[in-house]
Amino acid sequence: MRKLTAAKVAALLVASAVLTGCAAGEPRDLSPMVTAEPPMPANATINPKIEAPGGGEDDCGDPTVSLKPQGTAIPPGSTMDKIRKRKKLVVGVDQNTFLFGFRNPTTGQLEGFDIDIAKAIAVKLLGHPSAAQFRAITSQQRIDALKNGKVDIVVRTMTINCERRKDIEFSSVYYVAGQRVLVKKTSDYDSLKDLGGKRVCATSGSTSLRNIAQSPAKPIPVAVDNWSDCLVMMQQGQVEAISTDDTILAGMAQQDPTLKVVGERFTEEPYGIGIPKENKDMVRYVNAVLDEIRGGEWQKSYNKWLKPVLGSDSPPKPKYR
Amino acid sequence: MPISTAAQPHPPGQLPPPGHPQGDSRGKSGLRGVVGLAGEAMRTVLRSWTTTPGRLALIATGLVLLTLITGLTAAVMTQQKTDAVSELTDRREPLAAAAQQVYRALSDADATASSSFxxxxxxxxxLRARFENDIAQAGVFLARAASDPDAGPEVSRQIDIIGKYVPVYAELVGTARANNRxxxxxxxxxxxxxxxxxxxxxxxxxxxxxEADTKALAERQAEARSVPWLTAVLVIGLLAALIATQLYLKRRTNRVFNIGLVVATGAIVVGLLWSSAALITQSVLIGSSESQGSEQVDRLVRARIAGLKAxxxxxxxxxxxxxxxxxxKEFAKEAQEMAGKDGNGGLLAEARAAADEQDELAETLDKAQASATAWLKAHDKVRKLDGEGEYLEAASVAIDDTREDSSARAFNQLDVDLRTAILHGRQSFFDNASDAGAALTLLPWGWVALGLIAAGGVAVGMYERLREYR
Incomplete structure (x- = not known):
């Protein structure tokens, strides 16, 4: 009897040893922690290095004062003469900003307020709107494209300021926008002040991005190539807000009914046409064309693109020296 | 012939009795017991060696064992070779083919989405149907490419990345489509x-x-046609031992032939010749499966990948x-890798040069080179129109495959040609590799039979000699 018990104990011990031996293993790891990080637009950078404005801001006086127009005659040898000879006006534009410069997917053509202004110049200079050859450039590329002579003019929601004036010339002001903030309709944010520590998107090389970075509330700036990339990040929940000119924000709000533009304009952004610094004759010519269209075509284009979202407005008064 | 005293036959009864393990090995640890036993056995063998019948018995035992081991090793080796060849055609090559299809489908999806835009x-x-087919194919081929039980962690990681992000990609394109509309x-x-x-x-x-799947395929091919050194050494060693034994017996007994041992030697020689012929044929055929098959396919796949990137x-x-x-710039780089500067160089030209002896493939590749030339020409036109500001016309030349002069048409034709050429290369691979497998038919069983015959021969032959000492 005792022996039997001993045998039983031994058997139990062996069995438990076998069992614990089995339990020591694990099922094959199937990586239960699979997470797909949501993708970001190409070249999106969170908290990028932003160059401090070089030198004082006010060293050029009022940057919006441009060269006085001297009619639309084209003297031989002038910049306009060269453009006329090659029969193409190369214009740096945006193809991603709704209402200002964007590609209409139905026609493949570029459309918008900026595009209309560029076409008006092409019509005056070369007789036909299709003489404007558009090159899509990013905010960042605007000044280099002018300096390298890749484009004749840039019509791309470009704010006139003293820093840029060091590198390029500007036409007279053709529109005045102001920076505001785009947030979700369901959010409680009223301005940039409420967005401390939150991600706020703008394009690289834009004045808007710098304004976000310099905001005392210290939001985290997020830089992308194109304005619609900001909208994509907003829709993917990767940024809390977008802050730039009210004009651009209005175009985004049009594309997404769950977003709203909030707060007061906290900057003034006078848009000008960028022109290479050495082409003073072109600046005068463009100003002459702008003077001509301020009455009719400007209003027509404004009413078509911007009035429905921004209300009635009239062209800003040019200042000349 | 002088006869040494050591070789004098002794009656078996006078053989020194094998030593019994004494009490000293008992009660000690198992390891010591084993060592003691081994020493004991060693001493017995050495003692047996001093008498002729003992020596003959030892030689007989050794030869029979060596013959059985050799036969078994050769049988296992040739079976492994056969398995290696069928693994090539049944698993490795289809995996590599599935992986390249994943790449092609995804890359084509991306090009198609951009074209739709x-x-x-x-x-x-x-275009929409093409995009959806591409995504579906990518999913199906990814599942095939993932069905590799030997996949290392690196391969698994790549498969995880693709599996994780393809649905995300498809969703992004869907969102793009909705906004575009x-x-x-x-x-x-x-x-x-x-x-x-x-x-x-x-x-x-x-x-x-x-790349990982292609590398694995190349490695298995090299393995399949490697020389089986262990078996070779065993077979040659066995033959040498058989011949030495016969010489020794001839010296001992003045009999020239020992039928059993002659049969054994014959069986092993047959095995050696058969194996050599079969393995050389197999190795040459695997070599062809590389040069005309998988290497050619790899070249064409890389050309296709470069074309898709371009x-x-x-x-x-x-x-x-x-x-x-x-x-x-990237277009120029990829196009040059694929077809050189004018459509007559690059990977396509390499593939064409390697296909000189295969008329059908050569013809397809000539067509592919012509398509590549047409594409490069159409691309120049796209660039020229775009440079002149004729953007919409440039886009039309790029994507409208109903136009004779469009790069879409030339590209599609090139893709069709390359697909045909790749299929051709895969067929060459399959034919050569299957023939390589066929070259080894019956060889494993042959070695089992030959090994048994040889072992039997040795046993019978040696038994006859041993019997003379009874």
């Missing part, structure tokens, strides 16, 4: 994001997967509208 008005149904530029932004995901994350993983660059160049210099 360039088209105006309603998205062309053909409403005329919103956000559509283009979603498409750019999708393309970035594809180019920077998914396609590199697909390329790494293809096609994506060509469409993105137009999507970026004017600021696409980086795409122009």
């Amino acid at each position: 360039l088209s105006t008005g309603e998205e062309p149904p053909a 409403q005329g919103f530029p956000a559509g283009a932004a979603y498409l750019r994001e999708a393309s970035e995901l594809m180019q920077s994350t998914i396609l590199p993983a697909a390329e790494a997967l293809y 096609r994506v660059d060509e469409t993105l160049l137009l999507v970026s509208r004017g600021e696409g210099e980086q795409y122009a």
Whole structure:
């Protein structure tokens, strides 16, 4: 009897040893922690290095004062003469900003307020709107494209300021926008002040991005190539807000009914046409064309693109020296 | 012939009795017991060696064992070779083919999505169907490529990346489509994001997967045609031992032939000749499966991948509208890798040079080179039109495959030619590898039989001699 018990104990011990031996293993790891990080637009950078404005801001006086127009005659040898000879006006534009410069997917053509202004110049200079050859450039590329002579003019929601004036010339002001903030309709944010520590998107090389970075509330700036990339990040929940000119924000709000533009304009952004610094004759010519269209075509284009979202407005008064 | 005293036959009864293990080995640890036993056995063998019948018995035992081991090793080796060859055709090559299909489908999806973006008005149904087919194929082929039980962690990692992000990619393109339909530029932004995901994350993983599978295939081919040194040494050693034994017996007994041992030697010689012939044939055929099959396929696949990359660059160049210099550079690089500067160089020319003896493939590759030349010409036209500001015309030449002069048509034709050529290369691979497998037919069983015959021969032959001492 005792022996039997001993045998039983031994058997139990062996069995438990076998069992614990089995339990020591694990099922094959199937990586239960699979997470797909949501993708970001190409070249999106969170908290990028932003160059401090070089030198004082006010060293050029009022940057919006441009060269006085001297009619639309084209003297031989002038910049306009060269453009006329090659029969193409190369214009740096945006193809991603709704209402200002964007590609209409139905026609493949570029459309918008900026595009209309560029076409008006092409019509005056070369007789036909299709003489404007558009090159899509990013905010960042605007000044280099002018300096390298890749484009004749840039019509791309470009704010006139003293820093840029060091590198390029500007036409007279053709529109005045102001920076505001785009947030979700369901959010409680009223301005940039409420967005401390939150991600706020703008394009690289834009004045808007710098304004976000310099905001005392210290939001985290997020830089992308194109304005619609900001909208994509907003829709993917990767940024809390977008802050730039009210004009651009209005175009985004049009594309997404769950977003709203909030707060007061906290900057003034006078848009000008960028022109290479050495082409003073072109600046005068463009100003002459702008003077001509301020009455009719400007209003027509404004009413078509911007009035429905921004209300009635009239062209800003040019200042000349 | 002098006869040494040591070789004098002794009656078996006078053999010194094998020593019994004494009490000293008992009660000690198992290891010591084993060592003691081994020493004991060693002493017994050495003692047996001093008498002729003992020596003959030892030689007989050794020879029979060596014969059985050799026969078994040779049988196992040839079976492994046969298995290695069928693994090539049944698993490794289909895996590599599936991996390249994953790459092709995904890359084509990206080029197609960009083309849809360039088209105006309603998205062309053909492009949409092509995109959806590409995504479906990518999923199916990924599942095939993933069905490799030998996949290492690196391969698994690439498969995980593709599996994780392809649905995300497809969703982004869907969102782009919905925005495009409403005329919103956000559509283009979603498409750019999708393309970035594809180019920077998914396609590199697909390329790494293809490369890993191709490398595994090449390694298995090298393994399948390697020389089986262990077996070779055993067979040659066995033959030497058989001949030495016969010489020794001849010296001892003055009998020239021992039938049993002659039969054994004959069986092993037959095995050696058969194996040599079969293995050399197999090795040559595996070599052909490389040079005409898998290496050619790899060249063509790389040409196809370069072509797909160039096609994506060509469409993105137009999507970026004017600021696409980086795409122009990448196009030039990929196109040159694929077909040289004028369509007559690069990987296509290499493949063509390697296909000189295969008329059908050569013909297909001639066509592919012509398509590549046509594409490069059409691409120059796209660039020229775009440079002149004829953007919409340039886009039309790039994507409208109903136009004779479009790069879409030339590219599609090139892709069809390359697909045909790749299929041809795969067939060559399969034929050669299958023949290589056939060359080994029955050889494993042959070795089992020959090994048994030889062992029997040795046993009978040696028994006859041993009997003379009874």
